[in-house]
Amino acid sequence: MDPSFRDAVYQIVAAIPPGAVSSYxxxxxxxxxxxxxxxxxxxxxxxxxxxxxxxxxxLRGDGRIALxxxxxxxxxxQRLLDENVTVxxxxxxxxxxxxx
DNA sequence: ACTTCGGCATAAT
DNA sequence: GATTATGCCGAAG
Numbered sequence: 001m002d003p004s005f006r007d008a009v010y011q012i013v014a015a016i017p018p019g020a021v022s023s024y025x026x027x028x029x030x031x032x033x034x035x036x037x038x039x040x041x042x043x044x045x046x047x048x049x050x051x052x053x054x055x056x057x058x059l060r061g062d063g064r065i066a067l068x069x070x071x072x073x074x075x076x077x078q079r080l081l082d083e084n085v086t087v088x089x090x091x092x093x094x095x096x097x098x099x100x
Numbered sequence: 101a102c103t104t105c106g107g108c109a110t111a112a113t
Numbered sequence: 114g115a116t117t118a119t120g121c122c123g124a125a126g
Contacts, residue, residue, distance in 0.1 A: 001112070024119055035110050037119040045118050046113050066118035073118080104126080
């Protein structure tokens with residue numbers, strides 16, 4: 001895989017404004033690799049804990065929180081709530097999705 | 101019109 | 114080969 005893909009992903013995730021969310025698949029598409037949603041998820045899972053990247057604004061395509069029920073998922077939900085994003089159960093309404 | 105679930109496609113941090 | 118912080122689609126309740 002082109003290593004620039006990773007940097008493109010970081011750049012795109014960093015550009016998601018507070019209060020908005022996107023999805024792994026959408027980020028992959030915007031990075032120029034339409035079928036690499038899983039790879040984006042892998043990148044997110046391996047970010048250092050002190051990263052400045054807003055990884056919590058990246059959800060599944062249907063708005064569900066990845067890893068809901070695990071500590072990481074709970075922290076993601078908490079971060080979203082702190083930004084004034086509504087989270088119902090383990091999902092975020094489409095209203096918050098960044099539209100292109 | 102919901103929600104689940106199973107199966108398949110995808111690629112390698 | 115097995116395992117994913119995915120996505121899509123069809124079937125069933």
